[in-house]
Amino acid sequence: MQESKNQHSWREFFKLIFKSKLPWHLYIAGFVAAILSTTLSLGLPLVMQQIMAGKIFDSEIVKKYILLSSIAISLAAVSAFFVSITGPVTKRNIQRTLWDKLIRMPMRQYKKQPSQQLISRVTQDTSFIDQVIDYFKMLVVSSYGMIGSFVIMYNMNVKLTLALLPVIPYILIVTAVVGHFTQKTQHGVQEQFAGITAFFAERLPRVRLIKSFGKEQKEIDDANYILREQYKAEKKRAYVDLFAEPLMQSVQAIIQGTVLLYGAYLVSKGEMKVSQVISFFMYVAFIHNSVLKYGLFWQMLKQAKGASEKISSILDTNSEEMKKQVSMEEVQKKAGGDLRLENVSFSYEDKNILSNINFTIPEGKFTAIVGPSGGGKSTILNLLERFYDPNVGRILMGNQPVDEIHLDEWRKSISYVSQSSPLLSGTIRDNITYGIDREVSDEEVRIAAEMADALEFIDEFPEGLDTEVGEFGSQLSGGQRQRIAIARAFIKDTRYLILDEATASLDARSENEVENSLKDIMVGRTTIMVAHDLNAVKHADQIIVIDSGKVNGIGNHEELFANNPLYRRLAEIQQEKDSRLAIL
Numbered sequence: 257m258q259e260s261k262n263q264h265s266w267r268e269f270f271k272l273i274f275k276s277k278l279p280w281h282l283y284i285a286g287f288v289a290a291i292l293s294t295t296l297s298l299g300l301p302l303v304m305q306q307i308m309a310g311k312i313f314d315s316e317i318v319k320k321y322i323l324l325s326s327i328a329i330s331l332a333a334v335s336a337f338f339v340s341i342t343g344p345v346t347k348r349n350i351q352r353t354l355w356d357k358l359i360r361m362p363m364r365q366y367k368k369q370p371s372q373q374l375i376s377r378v379t380q381d382t383s384f385i386d387q388v389i390d391y392f393k394m395l396v397v398s399s400y401g402m403i404g405s406f407v408i409m410y411n412m413n414v415k416l417t418l419a420l421l422p423v424i425p426y427i428l429i430v431t432a433v434v435g436h437f438t439q440k441t442q443h444g445v446q447e448q449f450a451g452i453t454a455f456f457a458e459r460l461p462r463v464r465l466i467k468s469f470g471k472e473q474k475e476i477d478d479a480n481y482i483l484r485e486q487y488k489a490e491k492k493r494a495y496v497d498l499f500a501e502p503l504m505q506s507v508q509a510i511i512q513g514t515v516l517l518y519g520a521y522l523v524s525k526g527e528m529k530v531s532q533v534i535s536f537f538m539y540v541a542f543i544h545n546s547v548l549k550y551g552l553f554w555q556m557l558k559q560a561k562g563a564s565e566k567i568s569s570i571l572d573t574n575s576e577e578m579k580k581q582v583s584m585e586e587v588q589k590k591a592g593g594d595l596r597l598e599n600v601s602f603s604y605e606d607k608n609i610l611s612n613i614n615f616t617i618p619e620g621k622f623t624a625i626v627g628p629s630g631g632g633k634s635t636i637l638n639l640l641e642r643f644y645d646p647n648v649g650r651i652l653m654g655n656q657p658v659d660e661i662h663l664d665e666w667r668k669s670i671s672y673v674s675q676s677s678p679l680l681s682g683t684i685r686d687n688i689t690y691g692i693d694r695e696v697s698d699e700e701v702r703i704a705a706e707m708a709d710a711l712e713f714i715d716e717f718p719e720g721l722d723t724e725v726g727e728f729g730s731q732l733s734g735g736q737r738q739r740i741a742i743a744r745a746f747i748k749d750t751r752y753l754i755l756d757e758a759t760a761s762l763d764a765r766s767e768n769e770v771e772n773s774l775k776d777i778m779v780g781r782t783t784i785m786v787a788h789d790l791n792a793v794k795h796a797d798q799i800i801v802i803d804s805g806k807v808n809g810i811g812n813h814e815e816l817f818a819n820n821p822l823y824r825r826l827a828e829i830q831q832e833k834d835s836r837l838a839i840l
């Protein structure tokens with residue numbers, strides 16, 4: 257079982273590498289430069305051997321040494337440059353692939369992982385992949401250098417080379433043990449880091465909530481706790497370093513000691529020259545450096561494998577399918593624009609929300625959806641926008657199932673204004689024209705703003721349409737944000753208008769202004785409005801009462817007031833509320 261999981265994750269790793277269109281030409285260029293540099297470096301101890309053997313005054317040999325080392329260093333620099341270039345290109349390509357997938361995932365998928373985790377997939381995990389490819393290149397080059405060193409050493413002196421062989425198992429064990437513990441503790445540090453990022457990223461945008469409940473000290477204590485955990489993880493890593501460093505040094509001491517002591521013995525026996533021992537010494541330093549890279553590569557590979565599993569779990573999800581067989585225009589010509597929910601049932605995961613819903617939303621008319629909180633009204637809007645598909649039943653436009661219509665055209669035919677219309681950071685103009693694919697003139701933006709009752713406050717800002725709205729529109733009031741969203745809906749000029757409690761969070765004056773703006777925009781459009789304030793829907797052509805995921809009644813205000821006890825009760829509550837407000 258464990259083995260098949262392991263094989264699976266390696267498959268994910270290679271799948272990701274090949275999917276991400278990596279800059280192979282740059283990798284190959286860097287690899288060739290590194291191999292050439294290593295080849296020249298392998299020749300250096302031999303030239304040094306000649307110099308140490310008495311040719312110090314032979315200018316040709318000295319020149320050769322300087323030339324060889326200069327070229328080797330330059331090629332190593334070129335190779336390092338390619339590493340610096342390939343890393344960011346690889347990371348960028350993987351991030352692009354990932355973002356492309358993330359933004360096209362169906363809504364259900366976003367619920368499966370908190371957004372903080374998704375962010376660290378794109379920012380943190382992608383870095384491991386490019387690092388491991390670089391390390392792999394380094395490993396191949398180091399192996400080549402090691403084999404080359406052994407071959408040269410073997411030709412120089414068989415006895416001294418063979419004397420190094422018993423050290424190899426020790427080197428392998430030390431590298432594996434150090435690699436294992438370093439990787440484990442490093443993983444712990446990264447986990448803590450991800451937790452801390454998530455903690456701060458969640459708290460900072462909600463600082464208002466924290467302050468209003470006076471919970472600053474609790475948040476400081478919570479932060480102290482996770483920062484302490486981070487410190488503990490880092491301390492563990494420091495302890496591992498404490499043992500790792502001497503162990504790795506002992507590898508160096510053993511191989512260098514073997515060369516020096518046994519080399520000195522062979523010199524005393526006349527079987528080797530001192531210059532050869534020096535040359536040997538240089539080769540074992542080369543081998544020692546390569547061994548260190550093996551240890552690091554193993555750690556990197558494990559991290560990259562874990563990261564690629566997580567990234568692949570996102571890449572393997574299905575994207576929303578945008579193009580289906582029928583275009584919106586065709587359907588409309590053939591079947592008109594009435595929307596019909598036919599035996600629709602729906603659940604989020606295993607929680608049943610809607611049961612056997614049937615109703616029609618007539619084209620060009622005003623339909624309101626009302627009912628007690630949690631009954632499923634917004635869920636119906638989610639289904640109409642096709643953020644989710646019904647589990648049972650279907651939604652039709654005319655007599656055409658909407659899931660057969662191009663999804664991008666469908667969504668573009670709907671303007672949606674909700675209780676807290678989200679804005680993106682940027683200017684007021686950027687936000688009013690967001691999602692509009694054509695060129696929009698300032699004149700047009702101003703007309704839309706005027707119709708949404710937004711122009712007056714926009715002109716009060718010194719920067720006018722160029723005013724920055726801040727993160728999530730934080731520089732504007734709730735009412736201002738709503739009116740920007742309505743101006744956007746005016747410009748979008750869509751067939752369908754969906755309003756979900758569009759005025760619920762506003763004060764009486766803003767509510768009045770926004771309602772007036774909405775009245776203008778609703779003219780001639782199929783409007784579906786969810787509202788708790790029954791005054792806002794009294795004049796609807798049709799009101800649908802939803803209770804506990806079922807249709808409780810359909811009719812206009814008068815009909816429902818006369819025949820539907822739930823609606824009458826809601827209307828009476830509304831009247832009581834209105835009269836209380838009138839007294840105040």
Ligand SMILES: Nc1ncnc2c1ncn2[C@@H]1O[C@H](COP(=O)(O)OP(=O)(O)OP(=O)(O)O)[C@@H](O)[C@H]1O
Binds near residue numbers: 630634
């Ligand atoms: N994304 C979601 N995942 C899981 N459950 C959800 C999700 N959205 C809503 N629900 C649940 O579905 C039920 C219906 O919610 P919905 O928002 O559709 O009700 P509503 O009638 O619009 O309520 P309100 O009038 O309070 O806005 C609620 O019990 C809610 O907890």
